[in-house]
Amino acid sequence: AQTVTQSQPEMSVQEAETVTLSCTYDTSESDYYLFWYKQPPSRQMILVIRQEAYKQQNATENRFSVNFQKAAKSFSLKISDSQLGDAAMYFCAYYRRSGGSNYKLTFGKGTLLTVNP
Amino acid sequence: GAGVSQTPSNKVTEKGKYVELRCDPISGHTALYWYRQSLGQGPEFLIYFQGTGAADDSGLPNDRFFAVRPEGSVSTLKIQRTERGDSAVYLCASRAPGITGELFFGEGSRLTVL
Numbered sequence: 393a394q395t396v397t398q399s400q401p402e403m404s405v406q407e408a409e410t411v412t413l414s415c416t417y418d419t420s421e422s423d424y425y426l427f428w429y430k431q432p433p434s435r436q437m438i439l440v441i442r443q444e445a446y447k448q449q450n451a452t453e454n455r456f457s458v459n460f461q462k463a464a465k466s467f468s469l470k471i472s473d474s475q476l477g478d479a480a481m482y483f484c485a486y487y488r489r490s491g492g493s494n495y496k497l498t499f500g501k502g503t504l505l506t507v508n509p
Numbered sequence: 510g511a512g513v514s515q516t517p518s519n520k521v522t523e524k525g526k527y528v529e530l531r532c533d534p535i536s537g538h539t540a541l542y543w544y545r546q547s548l549g550q551g552p553e554f555l556i557y558f559q560g561t562g563a564a565d566d567s568g569l570p571n572d573r574f575f576a577v578r579p580e581g582s583v584s585t586l587k588i589q590r591t592e593r594g595d596s597a598v599y600l601c602a603s604r605a606p607g608i609t610g611e612l613f614f615g616e617g618s619r620l621t622v623l
Contacts, residue, residue: 395622427611435598437552437614483551497612499551506600
């Protein structure tokens with residue numbers, strides 16, 4: 393079974409600074425997707441960034457980028473120029489891409505990010 | 510609709526009662542998921558529908574939990590004989606055809622069992 397581990401229950405960052413959230417995962421598959429979702433107090437999960445396992449290039453979306461280390465099964469999220477609106481719970485998630493019918497998303501326990509003005 | 514809609518937003522019930530939670534996915538999304546999120550935890554998978562049928566219900570905790578999607582669109586999660594431990598936010602998500610993986614989530618239904 394796939395597992396996702398987020399070892400940082402809470403993180404804080406000063407506005408305009410950079411912060412990195414950690415995530416590791418365990419899988420025997422070679423083809424999969426990894427995601428970072430953001431959950432503000434409204435409860436709605438919002439996709440931040442996605443990485444396909446077969447791509448060596450790290451994904452970037454504006455101020456958000458990832459460091460994907462496939463051999464180490466590591467997938468960290470870097471937020472640059474942090475803004476007050478970035479404050480939320482962040483979840484790392486694993487999605488199996490190919491084969492079978494088991495297309496579910498497996499989440500970590502989350503990291504609560506606080507942004508200080 | 511434009512997004513995934515879940516009703517009710519909040520539900521308070523008494524132990525032993527029956528509860529139904531509704532999810533209206535994004536139009537055209539064939540896959541629908543239910544997750545349960547306890548306080549301070551990540552969402553835990555409950556059940557996944559592909560069309561009208563449950564493709565994977567391995568996350569349902571026991572036989573008090575049941576979900577249906579009779580016409581391949583709206584889904585209802587049903588909980589019988591509710592227990593205090595069922596208190597959580599129940600999230601619904603839908604996915605477009607294909608295997609890009611992105612799930613679109615609703616805002617969830619917060620269930621409180623007294």
